[in-house]
Amino acid sequence: MAAVKLPDGRELTVEPGEKAREVAERIGKRLARDAVVAKLDGRVVDLDAPVDGGGLFEVVTRDSDEGLEVLRHSTAHAMAQAIMELYPESKLTIGPPIENGFFYDIEVDGKISDDDLPAIEEKMREVVARDLPIVREAVSKAEAEELYKDNPYKMEIVEALEDGDITIYRQGEFFDLCRGPHVPSTGALGAFKLQNIAGAYWRGDEKNPMLTRIYGTAWGSEKELKAYLRRLEEARARDHRKVGKDLKLFTFSPDVGAGIPLFLPKGEMLRHLMEGYVREVQTRHGYDHVWTGNIANETLYTKSGHLEHYREDMFPPMVDGETRIRLKPMNCPSHMTLFNTEAHSYRELPIRYAEFSTLYRYEKSGQLTGLTRVRALTQDDAHVFCTEDQVQEEFARALEIIREVLDTYGFEDYKVRLSLRDRGSDKYVADDEKWTRAEEALRQALDAAGIAYEPVEGEAAFYGPKADFMAKDVLGREWQLSTIQVDFIQPARLGCEYIGEDGEAHTPVLLHRAVTGTTERFMAVLIEQYGGAFPLWLSPVQAVVIPVADRHLPYAREVQSKLAGDGLRVEVDDSQNSMQKKIRENARQKVPYLLIVGDNEAGEGSVNVRKRGEKNQEAVEVEAFMRQAQEEISARGPRGRD
């Protein structure tokens, strides 16, 4: 008689051939009802699978991550069935579960659009109502080939599989080549909603045919589905494109060009503050700021190798007689040129050049998105020329800057992806010893800083290993912001040298690093992180003085000039609106402080402070407000939000 072990340590004897579902029922009725699949020694299996004992037996319920994944996968099948019934000549390809839902890529018989989604959803509900048992079936390769003789996509998948390792899942008339596992019947699906239709190339390759991808979301209960849809709503309300328009930060115009953001006064103030902050931190950490303009001779990029490796992402050249000029896509060649303007001794190293100039990259038109993907972008870029021995220390220094800045902005949850070479591959530049040392240096620096990192082999740049910072915003979305890269290659190509202790010429190692990445993308992330309610130090307008009646305007201006004299960014709302409306409008602009002034305030030299997000008011002396605001600004806190 075989036995299984339960997660709580108990042992349970199982009959030969007893199914997972039956074992679950013996553990508990309620558990069996919530069960989606089971796990045997960590391997996920259908509830219909026999439990032959021996290992750890776990029941996976629909509220666990794994259970949800199965639920979503099964929902994808239900959608595929619905589509096959509505558009019978369609060809299925792949339909995996994804974060929050699922998709299915289908070569649809005919044309479908978003308007057809409700009908498909309706058909899916029919499939659910039929409560068809979902049955796993092992098939031979030959059988699979026969089943899919009219479907080249599935055929391609079958061809790649080992005979004896092929299964299909059936539910009623419908079947799909699938590894599984799945919920026991179509009636066991949870709450779902089809979301949108998109095109997707077969296997993601633009040389392949375009398939129709339908995205859906699926959850264990109606309540969870609703909560998810509400989260989506909230995210939309924070969308930087919407907030940027509402708060008059930036705009785009086809007259100027796609992917070229135009910053309005408040947006430019925000840029200025963001860059000023990074500049201050960098200066404190020994970086020097330089400026190398926006265009460069094409020959520079021939030397650096960019023209060869990066041509597609560069704007076409401007031709001036014999000379070809390019918009600058990266700063590194320019910084190396600066380095080469004089001879260097090892005593001068490290040399750290930082720059905020705008770069131009010819992103494909379909890739452009708000501020997160633009053609004119401003990196907070820096290049550190150092000796090999200094790599670890300089890496640690860059790390420190990045941590300080991310902390200030409230990105407390981030991880590092340490991209290493794939030892088997030859696409990386040789010199094994250098690589090993560099990788080791990066690991040690990360360990010393106590930062969790995930090493990923084969993701390194061709010129060296790198560490990318993945930060999570308040909505739980992950962004790649900061990066630190070690470069063994380019300095030699551009002829960078320093004279070492030994009197010989050596090639320095180059560290490329960016703190916030690009000002544009980081601004987008910040707008969404704060929902437009920036902390005081970062607010384009820090306070608006609102006179109760027109006769208080002179006092309002007096207050404004006092505060402005103290360096605060203050406006007076002298519009013809009522006081109530001024409060409403300025509150909607997320101004941190509204200062109401009327007879009382003018009489005693005070302001009535209404803080963003708070309704209670407080009368304070102008000087006291100034002190308090300055304190808040220099602490770069408290965090924004409303």
Place this chain on the structure above:
RNA sequence: GCCUGAGUAGCUCAGUGGUAGAGCAGCCGCCUUGUAAGCGGCAGGUCGGGGGUUCGAAUCCCUUCUCAGGCUCCA
């Protein structure tokens, strides 16, 4: 670049073959206000651009520009 969809007043949107609309913003008046919309009036459009179908086009077709969501999460 490709797929699907969208583009109407500064903004948000209604209008599906028969005289281009609303709210907000703007301008002009009145009101002089005590903590999230005071009242009245006026003005505002090549319906993204170009071409076509039609007696007639915001509406149908073609084309072009811009925007949105996608385009390896690998059965």
